[in-house]
Amino acid sequence: MSTQAAAAKKAFGIRLRDLRKDAGLTGRQLSEASGLHNTKISRIEHGQQNPSEEDIRAWCIACGVARMIPELIAVQREIERMWVEWRRDLRSGQQHVQSRAMPxxxxxxxxxxxxxxxxxxxLQTPGYVRALFESAGRLYDLPEGEAEAAVAARMPRQQLITAGTGRNRYNFLVEAGALSIIVGSVGVMREQLDFLLTVTALPxxxxxxxxxxxxxxxxxxEGFYIFDGKLVRSELWSGGFRTNQPEEIDTFLRAFAMLRDLAVHGAPARALIEAIRDHLQTGENL
Incomplete structure (x- = not known):
């Protein structure tokens, strides 16, 4: 689980603990009033176990704060959505995972x-995407033959950039080292870098x-995506993190601003991309 998701889970447990204390109840008294096992109450309060929605209802009623049930259930649902394990998510297939993000x-x-x-x-080209999906297939033991369908499902996103409707705007920051990592082959990487050079000219x-x-x-x-300043998504090898909590999003926005100050744009960025592309062919280091 990501640090952010684990922290949210722990904070929710503390919030429930405070409700119990404000009601003047010990863990054992809450157990008797709610029907929840005392050990479960302890694990929930320490962020070691997620409460079910029924647990939250029983907890709030026992503490005399039934009015808070809808709010706390909404918070709990958001925490559960913060972390997705890739092995579980990919059971529906890479194509499905890629397609559902399009809206x-x-x-x-x-x-x-x-x-x-x-x-x-x-911004990934078909060859780059294909190589990544084939790697994911090996890592997660996915059925063979999914890569092509997943590539086809991913590519429509790129048309949002190349079509340039005028409504959508895109700000990208990339570490130079990411552009030097050979994904697929040198040919795939040169094609990928050529596309990035094209993208830099889009208004x-x-x-x-x-x-x-x-x-x-x-x-x-870790890499992250910020959607309209309202949603953040980040991916790790084991799973994905997402949040729409304002304080979490503010941290990512501040990080993005700091990273942007480190980056070069325009002609200097194109020169750096061209240098990386040329050195990929020769095998030299920048």
Whole structure:
């Protein structure tokens, strides 16, 4: 589980503990009044176990705060959505996982993306996407043959950028090191970098590259997507994190602003991308 999701789970347990204490109940008294086992109450309060919606109802009624049931259930549902295990999520197939995100991208007017180890997903070329999905198949033991369908499901997102409707805007930040990692093959990477060079000329797209020799005011971190300043999604090897909590989003917005100050844009960014592309062919280091 991500640090953010674990912290939210723990904070929710503390909130329930405070309700118990405000009601003047010990753990054992709450157990008798609610029907919840005393051990379960302890685990919930320490963030070691998620309460069910029925647990929350019983807890609130026993503490005399039944009016808070809808609010607390809504908070609990959001916490449960914060973390998705890839092995469980991918049971429905990579194609389904890719397709279901399309409506979110379509309605997002400002997308801010930071990536430290890969090219942002919405900017990935078919060859790059295919190589990533084949790697995911090996990592998660997925059935063979899913990659092509997943590529087809992913690519419509990119048309939102290349079509340039005028309503959608995109701000991308990428660590230079991510552009030097060979995904698929050198040929795939050169094609990918060529596409990034094309994207830098689009009026509705800002693409910043953070040079490898930059003195850091903020260390590199996990990649993340910010949708209209209202939703943040981040992916790890084991699962995905998401949140719409204002305080969490504010942290990501501040991080994005700090990282943007480290990046180069326009002609300097294009020169850096071209240098990386040329050195991929020769095998030299930048």
């Amino acid at each position: 979110l991208y379509e309605r997002t007017e400002l997308l801010c993306v930071y990536e430290s180890v890969i090219v942002p997903g919405i 509705h797209v800002s693409l910043g590259v953070i040079p490898p020799n930059r003195v850091r005011t903020l260390y590199p971190g």
